[in-house]
Amino acid sequence: MPADWRDLLALTKPNVMRLVVFTGLCGLLAAPVMPPFVIGFTAILCIALGAGAAGALNQWYEADLDIHMRRTAGRPLPAGRMDKQSALHFGVGLSAFSVILMGLAVNLISAVLLAASILFYVLVYTVWLKRRTAQNIVIGGAAGAFPPLIGWAAASGEVSAYPVLLFAIIFLWTPPHFWALSLFVKSDYAAAKVPMLPVVAGIPTTRRHILLYTFPMIAAALAPWPMGLAGPIYGITAVILNAIFLSLAVAVTLNASTEPAGMKPERRLFAFSILYLFVLFAAVVADRWVNL
Ligand code: HEM
Numbered sequence: 001m002p003a004d005w006r007d008l009l010a011l012t013k014p015n016v017m018r019l020v021v022f023t024g025l026c027g028l029l030a031a032p033v034m035p036p037f038v039i040g041f042t043a044i045l046c047i048a049l050g051a052g053a054a055g056a057l058n059q060w061y062e063a064d065l066d067i068h069m070r071r072t073a074g075r076p077l078p079a080g081r082m083d084k085q086s087a088l089h090f091g092v093g094l095s096a097f098s099v100i101l102m103g104l105a106v107n108l109i110s111a112v113l114l115a116a117s118i119l120f121y122v123l124v125y126t127v128w129l130k131r132r133t134a135q136n137i138v139i140g141g142a143a144g145a146f147p148p149l150i151g152w153a154a155a156s157g158e159v160s161a162y163p164v165l166l167f168a169i170i171f172l173w174t175p176p177h178f179w180a181l182s183l184f185v186k187s188d189y190a191a192a193k194v195p196m197l198p199v200v201a202g203i204p205t206t207r208r209h210i211l212l213y214t215f216p217m218i219a220a221a222l223a224p225w226p227m228g229l230a231g232p233i234y235g236i237t238a239v240i241l242n243a244i245f246l247s248l249a250v251a252v253t254l255n256a257s258t259e260p261a262g263m264k265p266e267r268r269l270f271a272f273s274i275l276y277l278f279v280l281f282a283a284v285v286a287d288r289w290v291n292l
């Protein structure tokens with residue numbers, strides 16, 4: 001069955017991946033050396049293609065789960081608009097293309113990091129952890145934290161303390177980001193028998209975990225300024241964003257409702273988590289380029 005381009009695009013999870021690609025771009029633009037435009041453009045293209053390919057392989061492996069969840073049942077595979085073989089070929093082909101292009105056109109280190117992030121998302125998160133443990137996203141979330149490292153390595157050919165800290169910020173941001181969402185789509189995960197934290201440990205425990213994981217995230221996000229890696233543009237933005245994040249996480253912990261209709265604090269935290277990362281990474285770049 002020939003695949004429609006809209007279904008191929010849907011396989012790449014474009015909504016989630018635009019933030020992944022944005023953090024990669026910010027990593028590239030924050031690096032100490034700027035590559036020629038064509039090289040920088042190719043690097044971001046490779047991150048976008050590699051992330052999209054990883055999303056396609058995730059959907060290839062999870063078609064049996066996605067069919068049970070309202071949020072995902074309309075995807076091309078569970079909805080029967082595409083066969084699994086085509087999705088697998090698309091995902092493997094695009095992964096190989098993105099990594100090889102990165103290696104040939106940009107540099108080896110960024111190609112290795114790109115390959116590692118694709119393999120981590122597909123093998124460690126999707127295949128190994130997701131169906132086995134409620135810690136799936138705590139460990140598996142590392143996959144989505146690679147892009148700033150990849151962008152930085154693509155620009156400079158090396159990895160230093162600052163991009164590792166940017167990795168840590170996304171790594172520590174992922175649990176509150178995802179657990180907030182998981183609370184108001186809990187019944188979906190229960191229906192698909194995925195052991196996400198609210199299904200396994202209950203709603204109050206998940207709320208406490210959100211707040212607990214927010215503290216190390218805040219510490220990592222505030223660190224670049226006192227460490228001298230970033231200046232006041234980043235520092236002040238980070239203080240404001242983290243104060244809002246903390247207040248929303250506290251509101252989640254104090255919420256007593258167990259009904260999806262009463263999950264306003266959770267919805268707010270999830271929506272803000274996305275804005276938070278966009279603005280924080282924009283501040284990394286602004287701080288690097290604007291001399292105060
Ligand atoms: C294992 C880690 C993660 C899990 C399990 C997770 C899970 C989810 C889920 C289930 C959604 C719901 C909406 C959808 O499917 O489109 C979502 C939305 C989103 N996620 Fe994550 N996420 C993770 C990490 C990340 C990372 C690392 C980023 C970017 C840096 C990210 C960015 C986003 C964005 C931008 C949306 C909103 C998409 C929209 O506009 O609809 N996520 N996430």
Ligand SMILES: CC(C)=CCC/C(C)=C/CC/C(C)=C/COP(=O)(O)OP(=O)(O)O
Binds near residue numbers: 051054058072145
């Ligand atoms: C550069 C590169 C290769 C980056 C990889 C990008 C990456 C790991 C993103 C993680 C975010 C993501 C799509 C989570 C979805 O979780 P899920 O798969 O459990 O969500 P679902 O239930 O919507 O399928």
